[in-house]
Amino acid sequence: METQVKVDLTSFRLETRKWLEENCPKSMQEPVTDANQLYWGGSNGKFSSKDQEIWFNKMLDKKWIVPYWESKYGGGGLNPKQNNILNQEMSRLGCRKPHINFGISMLGPALLKFASEEQKIYYLNQICKGEIRWVQGYSEPNAGSDLANLQTKAEDKGDHFLVTGSKVWTSYGDKGDFIFCLVRTSTESKHTGISFLLIDMNSEGVSTRPIKLISGKSPFAETFFDSVKVPKKNLVGTLNDGWTIAKYLLTHERQMIGGIGDTDKKKTLSEVAIDSIGVTDKLLSNSSIRSKIANLEMNEKIFELTIQRALDEHKAGNNSGAVSSFFKYYGTELAMQKEELRLEVNGFNSTEWTSEESNNGREARYFNRSKGHSIEGGTHEVQLNIIAKRVLGLPSK
Numbered sequence: 001m002e003t004q005v006k007v008d009l010t011s012f013r014l015e016t017r018k019w020l021e022e023n024c025p026k027s028m029q030e031p032v033t034d035a036n037q038l039y040w041g042g043s044n045g046k047f048s049s050k051d052q053e054i055w056f057n058k059m060l061d062k063k064w065i066v067p068y069w070e071s072k073y074g075g076g077g078l079n080p081k082q083n084n085i086l087n088q089e090m091s092r093l094g095c096r097k098p099h100i101n102f103g104i105s106m107l108g109p110a111l112l113k114f115a116s117e118e119q120k121i122y123y124l125n126q127i128c129k130g131e132i133r134w135v136q137g138y139s140e141p142n143a144g145s146d147l148a149n150l151q152t153k154a155e156d157k158g159d160h161f162l163v164t165g166s167k168v169w170t171s172y173g174d175k176g177d178f179i180f181c182l183v184r185t186s187t188e189s190k191h192t193g194i195s196f197l198l199i200d201m202n203s204e205g206v207s208t209r210p211i212k213l214i215s216g217k218s219p220f221a222e223t224f225f226d227s228v229k230v231p232k233k234n235l236v237g238t239l240n241d242g243w244t245i246a247k248y249l250l251t252h253e254r255q256m257i258g259g260i261g262d263t264d265k266k267k268t269l270s271e272v273a274i275d276s277i278g279v280t281d282k283l284l285s286n287s288s289i290r291s292k293i294a295n296l297e298m299n300e301k302i303f304e305l306t307i308q309r310a311l312d313e314h315k316a317g318n319n320s321g322a323v324s325s326f327f328k329y330y331g332t333e334l335a336m337q338k339e340e341l342r343l344e345v346n347g348f349n350s351t352e353w354t355s356e357e358s359n360n361g362r363e364a365r366y367f368n369r370s371k372g373h374s375i376e377g378g379t380h381e382v383q384l385n386i387i388a389k390r391v392l393g394l395p396s397k
C-alpha cells in the first residue's frame with residue numbers, strides 16, 4: 001500500500017514537472033521585480049502581459065489557482081502531499097503564482113470552516129476563478145491591536161443589516177470588489193457582539209479614500225460605510241460570534257505574512273554579494289558580510305525546519321492556533337533582517353531612489369516596505385504577548 005502511494009506520488013511529480021515545463025511561459029518563470037507583475041483578479045483585474053494571461057488561464061483550466069481546495073468549490077482537489085509536490089515543482093522552475101488574492105490566503109480558509117454550504121459553493125468557486133478581489137475590513141481608527149474595540153455597527157433591519165462606520169488601512173481598498181468585514185451587532189459584550197459580514201463594495205453608501213504614503217504610492221485606503229444595506233445572507237457563521245472567525249482568519253493571515261521571506265524569488269543574497277563585492281580565493285571578499293549572510297541563511301534553514309515540525313505536529317492533531325503568532329513574528333523578523341542586509345550588500349545603489357542602476361531605488365523601497373511587516377496582521381509586540389501567554393504558558397495579569 002505504502003509502496004503504491006510512493007509510486008503514485010512519483011508519477012504525479014513527473015507529470016506535474018512535464019506539464020509545468022510545457023505550459024508555464026518563460027517570462028512567468030522570471031522573478032517578480034515589481035508588485036504590478038502580480039495578477040490580483042477581480043472585476044478591474046488587468047493582466048500586465050500576454051504571458052501572464054496565458055499562464056493564469058492555463059492554471060485556471062487545470063483548476064490549480066487553488067489546487068488544494070475540493071473540486072466542488074473550484075479547487076484542484078489535490079491532497080497535501082500532491083500540493084506539496086506542485087509547490088516544489090513550481091519553485092524548481094521559478095513559476096510565478098498565477099493569481100494573488102486575499103480570498104485565497106485569508107477569507108477562503110475561514111469560509112471553509114464557518115460558512116454555510118451554499119456560501120462556500122458560491123464564494124469559493126468565484127475565488128478560484130479570480131472573479132472577485134477581496135479586501136480586509138478589520139482595523140478602525142480606535143481598533144488596531146485592540147481589534148475587538150471596533151465600532152462599525154450593523155443594525156438588524158429584518159431582511160438586511162444597515163452598516164455605518166469606517167475602517168482604516170484597508171490594503172487596496174479602492175480596488176476591491178468585496179470586503180470581509182468585522183461589524184458590531186451587539187454592545188452587550190466586547191467580544192461576543194461582533195459579526196463577520198461580506199459586503200459588496202459597489203453597494204450604495206460605500207466609499208473609499210486612498211491613503212497616500214511618503215513614497216508617493218497609495219496601497220491603503222480608508223473605507224466608509226454610510227447606511228449601507230447588506231443582505232442577511234452575507235453573514236458568515238453565527239450572529240455575534242464573528243470574533244471566533246476573526247481570530248481564525250488572523251492565524252491564516254499571520255502564517256501568510258510569516259512566509260513572506262519564503263516567497264522571495266529575487267536573487268539570493270549570496271548571488272547579489274558576489275556581483276557587488278566580488279570573490280577572493282573562492283570566498284566573498286568582505287568577511288563581515290560573509291558571516292552575516294551565513295548567519296541569516298542558517299536562521300532561515302532553522303525556521304524552515306521548525307515550520308516543517310509544526311506541520312507534522314499539526315497533522316498529529318497537536319496544534320495551537322497561537323503558533324501562527326510565532327511564525328508571523330519570526331518569519332517577518334527574518335524578512336526584515338534580510339532586506340537590511342541586502343541594502344548593505346548592494347552598497348551605493350541602495351542609497352538613492354531614482355537612477356537606472358538602482359532600478360528606481362528598488363532595494364531602498366523594499367527595505368522601507370519591509371518595516372510594515374512588523375505591524376500588518378498584528379504588531380510584533382502583540383505577537384510576543386500571544387506567544388508568552390498561549391505558547392509558553394507564562395502567567396499574565
Ligand SMILES: Cc1cc2nc3c(=O)[nH]c(=O)nc-3n(C[C@H](O)[C@H](O)[C@H](O)COP(=O)(O)OP(=O)(O)OC[C@H]3O[C@@H](n4cnc5c(N)ncnc54)[C@H](O)[C@@H]3O)c2cc1C
Nearest residue numbers: 136137138139144145169170171372375376377378379381
Ligand atoms: C502594510 C500594512 C497592511 C495592512 N493592511 C490592513 C488591511 O488590509 N486591513 C485591515 O483591517 N488592517 C490592515 N492593516 C492595519 C494593521 O492591522 C494595524 O496597523 C495593526 O493591527 C496595529 O494597529 P494600529 O495601527 O492601530 O496600532 P496600535 O494598536 O495603536 O499600536 C500602536 C503601538 O502600540 C503597541 N501596542 C498596542 N497594544 C499593545 C499591547 N497590548 N501590548 C504591547 N504593545 C502594544 C503596538 O505594538 C504598536 O507598537 C495594515 C497595516 C500595515 C502596516
